[in-house]
Amino acid sequence: MTPPSGKRPHRGGRPGRSGPARPAGTNQPDRSNRQAKPRPERRPDPRRAAHQLVSSVIDEQKTLADLLGRTGPLGRFDPADRARAQRLATETLRHLGRLDTLLAEHLSHMPPLPVLITLRIATYELATSEAAHGVVNSAVTHVAAMPRHNRLKGMTNAVLRKVAATAPSRWPDLPPSPLPDWLRAPLVMAWGEAGVVAMEAAHARGAPLDLTPRDPSAAADMAQRLEARVLPTGNLRIDRPVQVSRLEGFDAGEWWVQDAAAAIPARLLGARPGEKVLDMCAAPGGKTLQLAAAGAEVTALDISAARTERITENLARTGLGAEIVVADALDFDRTGWDAILLDAPCSATGTIRRHPDLPHAQDGSRIGDLIALQSGLIDHALSLLRPGGRLVFCTCSLIPDEGEVQVAEALARHPGLSTDPADLDLPGLEADWITQEGGLRLRPDHWAGLGGMDGFYIAMLRKPA
Numbered sequence: 001m002t003p004p005s006g007k008r009p010h011r012g013g014r015p016g017r018s019g020p021a022r023p024a025g026t027n028q029p030d031r032s033n034r035q036a037k038p039r040p041e042r043r044p045d046p047r048r049a050a051h052q053l054v055s056s057v058i059d060e061q062k063t064l065a066d067l068l069g070r071t072g073p074l075g076r077f078d079p080a081d082r083a084r085a086q087r088l089a090t091e092t093l094r095h096l097g098r099l100d101t102l103l104a105e106h107l108s109h110m111p112p113l114p115v116l117i118t119l120r121i122a123t124y125e126l127a128t129s130e131a132a133h134g135v136v137n138s139a140v141t142h143v144a145a146m147p148r149h150n151r152l153k154g155m156t157n158a159v160l161r162k163v164a165a166t167a168p169s170r171w172p173d174l175p176p177s178p179l180p181d182w183l184r185a186p187l188v189m190a191w192g193e194a195g196v197v198a199m200e201a202a203h204a205r206g207a208p209l210d211l212t213p214r215d216p217s218a219a220a221d222m223a224q225r226l227e228a229r230v231l232p233t234g235n236l237r238i239d240r241p242v243q244v245s246r247l248e249g250f251d252a253g254e255w256w257v258q259d260a261a262a263a264i265p266a267r268l269l270g271a272r273p274g275e276k277v278l279d280m281c282a283a284p285g286g287k288t289l290q291l292a293a294a295g296a297e298v299t300a301l302d303i304s305a306a307r308t309e310r311i312t313e314n315l316a317r318t319g320l321g322a323e324i325v326v327a328d329a330l331d332f333d334r335t336g337w338d339a340i341l342l343d344a345p346c347s348a349t350g351t352i353r354r355h356p357d358l359p360h361a362q363d364g365s366r367i368g369d370l371i372a373l374q375s376g377l378i379d380h381a382l383s384l385l386r387p388g389g390r391l392v393f394c395t396c397s398l399i400p401d402e403g404e405v406q407v408a409e410a411l412a413r414h415p416g417l418s419t420d421p422a423d424l425d426l427p428g429l430e431a432d433w434i435t436q437e438g439g440l441r442l443r444p445d446h447w448a449g450l451g452g453m454d455g456f457y458i459a460m461l462r463k464p465a
């Protein structure tokens with residue numbers, strides 16, 4: 001059988017809300033402890049929390065970022081359990097296809113989604129060498145506590161014992177999980193089957209930690225202190241797991257976390273000291289920090305008040321300055337900017353290495369609206385630029401309609417608007433990343449030997465003087 005990747009094959013029983021265990025086979029409320037003393041609160045269980053997270057992504061199309069706030073299911077967890085639950089959910093979603101391959105060999109029927117998710121999480125743990133006994137027992141106990149599905153606890157036990165015997169040896173050779181069809185089909189059209197397979201392999205490998213130094217000339221010294229590598233673009237890369245806030249230089253604001261690809265748009269813009277620069281969709285502010293560090297007079301604008309708080313925090317930590325405006329960019333009417341950076345809202349499909357939940361929390365239905373918003377933002381940004389000004393448009397998307405096509409159409413709509421290949425002659429940028437209309441296509445499978453990069457599309461547009 002082919003297990004679902006899978007939307008709502010089950011009936012009833014909200015995933016992850018199985019509640020306290022009742023004796024199997026009864027729907028009567030348990031009145032036996034009516035007079036009993038209040039039970040001590042049970043320690044939150046990271047596996048149950050991971051189940052709740054995965055269910056909410058697959059079944060309710062919520063992103064892990066939405067779910068990981070203080071009021072989310074990990075709110076009561078200590079940092080270690082929180083990290084474990086988050087890792088289990090993230091890695092289960094990253095490897096869904098591989099896990100389903102292992103499970104399919106032992107399942108004759110499609111289990112209901114809550115049980116399938118328990119099986120997937122346990123299979124991930126078994127495949128990556130957790131103690132089999134504890135994993136299987138915990139999964140069986142979890143299924144036994146699902147009022148509608150507890151009859152499947154025997155099946156859960158049998159399947160996972162078989163999985164435990166083979167999964168660790170098979171795991172390294174299983175092909176990467178395929179992207180869901182809604183995304184895979186357009187990407188195969190754009191980049192070919194081999195290109196998409198290479199991207200899927202990059203998604204399976206995950207992402208290292210990249211930092212942007214506040215002072216680019218200090219990169220080599222900082223790399224030595226942080227045991228990091230300096231990348232061809234000047235970012236630092238750390239391959240081991242670390243706690244970011246404990247790294248040297250965090251409190252002093254010597255650097256900020258930013259994928260190497262995400263750091264390229266502000267470099268391309270090349271803000272000069274004293275220039276008036278608008279960062280048009282700015283939060284949480286990685287690019288605002290780069291522009292401010294270059295000495296520009298920066299206005300950071302974003303529609304989200306909550307997200308702009310992150311810009312304020314980041315500016316305070318790094319000791320950099322920018323004006324912050326909370327507004328819809330389409331209503332913002334201050335003109336005369338020397339340069340504008342437009343990091344437009346998009347499908348974020350270039351960041352799947354870091355956010356493997358994204359393809360499962362979407363179905364592509366919002367992309368049409370995003371494309372319309374992006375082209376409206378490009379036109380509005382051009383109307384705010386001074387004659388001769390520069391606009392960098394970028395999206396962290398792998399879909400050409402959110403990148404190459406946007407810029408080709410903007411060039412057609414605005415006579416005199418141009419791209420210049422000389423603008424792309426920067427350290428670390430490779431000639432075959434340059435696109436026909438004069439932008440840059442970055443993909444997760446680029447720099448494969450260095451640990452990859454996020455997918456991005458970036459173009460610098462010059463307004464006629």
Ligand SMILES: C[S@@+](CC[C@H](N)C(=O)[O-])C[C@H]1O[C@@H](n2cnc3c(N)ncnc32)[C@H](O)[C@@H]1O
Binds near residue numbers: 281
């Ligand atoms: C890709 S994120 C920006 C990331 C940011 N540039 C950085 O480097 O940290 C896109 C941002 O656009 C904002 N946004 C969406 N629609 C907007 C609009 N109409 N006007 C202004 N900001 C908008 C979102 O709140 C989100 O913070």
